[in-house]
Amino acid sequence: MRFCPYAHRAHLVLNAKNIPYHAIFINLTEKPEWLTEFSPLGKVPALQLPKEEGNPALIESLIVAEYLDEKYPDVPLFPKDPLKKAQDKILIERFSSVVGALYKVFLGSTEAAPDALTEISKGFDIFEKELSSRGTPYFGGDKPGMLDYMIWPWFERTEMLKYLLPEKFELDKERFSKLVAWRDLMINDQAVKGHYLNGETHAKFMKARRDNVHDYDMLV
Amino acid sequence: MRFCPYAHRAHLVLNAKNIPYHAIFINLTEKPEWLTEFSPLGKVPALQLPKEEGNPALIESLIVAEYLDEKYPDVPLFPKDPLKKAQDKILIERFSSVVGALYKVFLGSTEAAPDALTEISKGFDIFEKELSSRGTPYFGGDKPGMLDYMIWPWFERTEMLKYLLPEKFELDKERFSKLVAWRDLMINDQAVKGHYLNGETHAKFMKARRDNVHDYDMLV
Structure with a gap:
């Protein structure tokens, strides 16, 4: 599904490693019947491996990535x-608190937003501190590593908050100085560019989804 | 926490690999203040590594295991x-549907039990079929591997169903013939023996927990 952040992870790893692949984007509301042949629970991403005996498929973004x-x-x-x-891996796991809070704001009511925004900022604090203590531009060092790519899909989507919220939320450039610099570097990374959508586009998809319209083919 | 199935996973891997370790069992309802120094979210298992610089600690059972x-x-x-x-890893992930259903029965009302038991059996079907297609006594082959140990804590706890349910639930020996044989082998594995509790003991802990009594020191 073109807008799924978990599928996004698989694209980033494939791009970063220059692995040739063919992407099939699916409708996640009206799933194709063949999907469960590759993904028993009908989830994305699913990665079929045509060079392996029996054309096996893998699921779960972190399992695919590793x-x-x-x-x-x-x-x-x-x-x-x-x-x-x-x-x-623990940091990737801890990022899931940010994911939960972000989706509350992406999909949710404006009343829920202040608490969720506090939770998002608290989650980002952990990563700001981590990047600061590592003293490198990326979590992976001089170039992006797995941690950078596994959390990136939600940072890319954070940009949509300025289109979704009345107060046009943006990352605080002082509180999150390292993360803001990191984000600006990541946007120019080749693997990221290969699947990048700007905040306005993500917001357009999300606004439709709030109205229960799943416009999976928006970019076609 | 002595009765936690996730902490159980860490014990099994440590035992299987003959790694010397010192276990500290904690009260998960009234957590010791020092816990968050090792486990930021106050969860178990947490594994401190005293031989590594700075005595770092790892959390999340699957991350610890790998x-x-x-x-x-x-x-x-x-x-x-x-x-x-x-x-x-995908099979370990898919086992989580069984975990959810099992805990509904362990903790839950008798009305929820029939649906949950159906879900448990459907989940076990996947593993029965897998063991059958592998044609080996263990998922890991001739001896237990990571998949065996990662799902074992809940198979050990399945034995408590005969003490918790009026109809004394047991694994169907025909439908789950491979799994029943596997379970009987696993009970005699050295790593499993090192942390094993029988169904009656697990049930005693769980019955107290149903009454909101957390008897963490039951074995002391």
């Missing part, structure tokens, strides 16, 4: 050190 | 092949 990192090690994304890798 | 598998490769638990490893 599989690609192990299978195509030329552009490594996770740290090699097991401890650093585990610590990055 | 870290231990990478750091201590002498007894490998995940398949080496990235595809097989990813497929086992």
